[in-house]
Amino acid sequence: MSLTGSKTIFKLKWKYSIVFFVLIFFNLTTFSQSKNPISNLDNLAEQLHTKAKKIPLENVYLQTSKGIYESGEDLWFRAYILDAQSFIPAVKSQTLYLQLINENNKKPIWQEQYEINNGFTNGQVYLLDSLAEGEYMLQAFTANSFYADSNEFKALRKVQVVKDYKSIITSSNTVTAKSTEQDKKNIQFSVFPEGGKLVNGLPTRLSFKAVDSFGKPVKVSGILFQDGKALQKFKSEHAGMGSLDFSPIAGKQYQIRLTEPATDSIFSLPKIHTEGISLSLMSRDSSRLVFVVKRTGGTKGMVYLRGQLRGQTSCIASALLDKELVVKIPLKEFSQQGIAEFTLFDENLLPVAERLAYVHPQKKLYISTQLSKQQLNLREKAELKIKVLDEEGQPVVAHLGVSIFDKLYENQKDAKNILNHYYLSEQLKGRIYDPTYYFDEKHLLEDREQALDLLLLTQGWRNYVWSEDNLAKSKSADQQLISDGIAGEVHFTKKLKQAPKGIQFIQAFSPDEKGASKYSSLIKTDSTGKFVVTSQDFKASQGGYLYLKPISVANFEPRISLDTPFAIINKAIQKKEIIYPSTATHEKEKKVLNQNDVRPSSVKLNEVVVKAKGISIFRDKYLGKLDSLAKAEVNTDFVGVPCNVLNCFQHKEDRSKKPINGETYYVHLGKNKEILGADYLNNFWYGTSSYLYSNPNLIFTEKELLMRNNLTKQKGYYAEKEFYQPNYDKEPAGDGLPDARNTLLWAPEVITDKNGEATISFFCSDINTAFLGKIEGVSGDGLLGMGGFEFGVLKQERLKENR
Known part of the structure; x- marks a missing residue:
């Protein structure tokens, strides 16, 4: 057999029968409708490739500076906008829409748009001091990650807001309602045949999953019965999941009864097919996966096994199947870590069995840290050295987000991190229990x-986001709901029949802090009056507002x-289900304050809002100018x-x-102390008196000012802000003010050098306790990783005692 092109062919002869097994690795090419095996291989690859184009191009992950915040603090975040297939930082989207939602009432309390720079966004959310305690959801959206036809939403981070650190102790020690014995008896017990179905006489691995009425896993044991006789005992192995091996026989009745927890429920098995093909993963090692393909009934024919990772075909094997066939897949053909899907097709290219397998868990970023000291003094300077290597020990240039914070502010209820988000949650439908x-x-x-x-077996291939069946249900990329810019339209409100038709023009400008224009451009509409405010306009008006004024006959x-x-x-x-992983609460510890822990009271600067009766104050200097002009225009009063x-x-x-x-002015008074009007010259004048001026016609709302000037106002990108860090090498440490920072460092843009190294420094605060360091990041070729460390901050006298 010979082939042309860049394809490599391996012929393997198996011990079970004389079968020529073809394993092909290739670049995707356009396929023909030819019935020869090689064209079929191209066909299978191309049909997956075509369908994979229709789902969202990006996945978003949010890293925050800590898990628990006090009201009145800044919430610092870093958004990773990565290509959905390669996990390389994406460069397509330019705008990140971000909102903070109260999980209790689902109301947004913060909505802003931020600039995306080469696949990353660093930003801040101000948590008002009046914010109620509770759970909140930070949600992120881009044009290429949020589609109409997706029924799940996962680009979020849950955070907890408290009034002060004492509330953390109270909430962590609150007993969470545990599953009752009755809950455990209300079990949802599901079974999943390996490959997808049970076939008469073919050995099968039957996996199962047991959860209670709250969706929490339940540890179970039970018995498989055949025609009423006990056939096999079994028990769960991890998080309510387990498996058992048996050979089903058509015509027999199979049932499962649970012995622990005891229940009266009887669970039946799926239909047993009298003939068909099975696919099972027989073994694996560090270099390959070994599958067994078996057939019962039917005639000899070609089968094709396709391996794919996140919608990208990695390998396809073809062989002539009689009764049994062994297929060995080299793991080197999968370039990244993740869930691989293997689909077995018959000679008509119809899928007959599927299996998920996790490949290359070692392909990731290995992040190590070295702190200058493990025990630090109050306000002492520390140096942190970071080293990043790949699985072969080679240095990696990586983009890292680094946070160091008081351990008390760790949200132990949060089970999400960058690894389980991208490798599991974004690849499987539904909620995953304890993915960490x-x-x-x-x-x-x-x-x-x-x-x-077991997790992959009990999810079933139908829950794999990239399965061809799910991809086929996806609509095309024109299902985007939002874009990098904002769509608008110019329309006329008077003399519509005589109004000009066709292209219109709009003046767009952004004033600076003094109200003078710092940016101006001309926007051209299409023939129907439609236009787009672009990401460039948002960038030019960052930290302020963009004003739009139609240029047309008034x-x-x-x-x-x-x-x-x-x-x-x-x-x-x-219309979407919000999916967030649940955590194993039994592993969490209650938070307690050590008697040596010292936390000075935080000094919070409340947002100042100046209010006065009858006075409108505009923070936007440009609107302030418009306000002054409007008052001058309508006010006939004057001051001598x-x-x-x-x-x-x-x-x-x-x-x-x-x-x-x-303001207070003098006024002329008549004989009866009345304020004289325009005819005061015809009356006797009896002096003057002070008067607090109030003219209701001079109070303009923002909406009225915009309407008077035919302006539309739109926020630009949220302003970039810098995380505050003191420098006690230069600043006096004895100024009498407590340093109550519970977050010592937030460095969202740490980039390692060619040696995989980076060094950063920080100063401790006056908080005397244990601190956590957390690092997450990605390399330019899509490797993900995380690391962490812990250290203590002690007073000087305690440091001496410990030494």
Whole structure:
């Protein structure tokens, strides 16, 4: 057999029968409808490749500076916007829409858009001091990650908000309601045949999963019965999951009864097919996966086994199947870590069996740290050295987010990290219980691999996001709900029949802090008046506002309407299920304060809002100018110069000085102490008196000012802010003010050098306790990793005692 092109062929002869097994690795090419095996291989690869294009191109992960925040603090975050297949930082989307939602009432309390720079966004959310205690969801959206036809949403991070650190102790020691014995008896028990179905006479691995009425795993044991006779005992191995091996026989009745916890429920097995093909993973080692393909009934024919990782075909094998066939798949053909799906097709290219397998858990970033000292003094400077290597021990240039915070502010209820988010949650449908276990090196690798295989077996290939069946249900990429910019339209409100048709123009500008224009551009609409405010416009107006004014004949009163992305987002998200991994609560410890822990009271600067009756204050200097112009235009009152008398008859020639609501002026009084009007010259004048000026016609709302000037206002990107760190090498440490920082370092843009190294420094605060360091990151070729460390901060006298 010979082939042309860049394909490599391996012919293997198996001991079970004389079969020529073809294993092919290739670049995807256009396929023909030819019935020869090689064209079929291309066909299988291309059909997957084509369907994979229709799902969201990006996945978003949010890393925060800590898990628990006090109201009045800043919530610092880093968003990783990665290519959904390669996990390389994506460069397509330019705008990140971010909102903070109260999990209790589902109301947004923060909505802003942020700039994406080469696949990353670093930002801040201000938590108002008035914010209620509770659980909140930080949600992130991009044009290429949030589609209409997706029924799940996972790009979020849960955070807890408290009033002060004492509330953390109270909430952590609150007893969470545990599953009752009745809950455990209300078991949802599901079985999953390996490969997808039970076939008469073919040995099968039958996996199972047991959860209670709250979806929490239940440890179970039971018996498999055949025609009423006990056939095999079994018990769960991890998180309510387990498996048993048996050979089903068509015509026999199979039932499962649970002995622990005891229940009256009887669980039946799926239909047993009288003939068919099975696929099972027989063994694996560090270099290959070994599958067994078996057939009962039917005739000899070609079969094809396709291996794919996140929608990218890695290998396809073809062989002539009679009764049994062994297929060995080299793991080197999968370039990254993750869930691989193996689909077995018959000679008509119809899928007959599927199996998920986890490959290359070792392909990741290995992040190690070295702190200058493990015990530090209050306000002492520390140096942190970071080293990043790949699985072969080679240095890696990686983009890292680094946080160091008081251990008390760790949210033990949060089971999400960058590894389980990208490798598991984004690849499987539904909620995953305790995903941290599968990547936690405190547990034996063998135990984790076995548990992970059970997870994949009990998910079923139908829950794999990239399975061809799921991809086929996805609509095309035109199902995008939002874009990097905001769509708008110019429409006329008067004399519609005479109004101009076709292309219109819009003046876009952004004022600086003094109200002068710092950016100006001309936006051109299409023939229907539609236009887009682009990401460049958002960037130019970052930290402020972009104003839009239609350039057209005023007689037709042109107006601008803009889409509101967050309204679109929240309407769509109501139809989606919000998925967040659950944690193994039995492993969490109660939080207690050590008698030596010292936390000075935080000094919070509340946001100052100046209010005065009858006075409107605009923080936007440009709106302040418009306010002044509007008041000058409608106000006929004046203040005499230099007498400061309101509407002074002696100085009425100069009316340039206008009175201000809330200011005090002198007024002329009549005989009965009434304020004289325009006819005061015809009356006796009895002196002056002070008067608090108030003219209700001079109070303009922002909406009124925009309407008067035919302007539309749109926020730009949220302003970039810098995380505050003191420098006690230069600043005096004895200023008398407590340093109550519970987050010592937030460095979201640490990039290692060619040697895989980076060094950063920080100063301790006056908090005398244990601190955690957490690091997460990604390399330029899509390797993910995380690391951590812990140290203590003690007073000087305690340091001496410990030494």
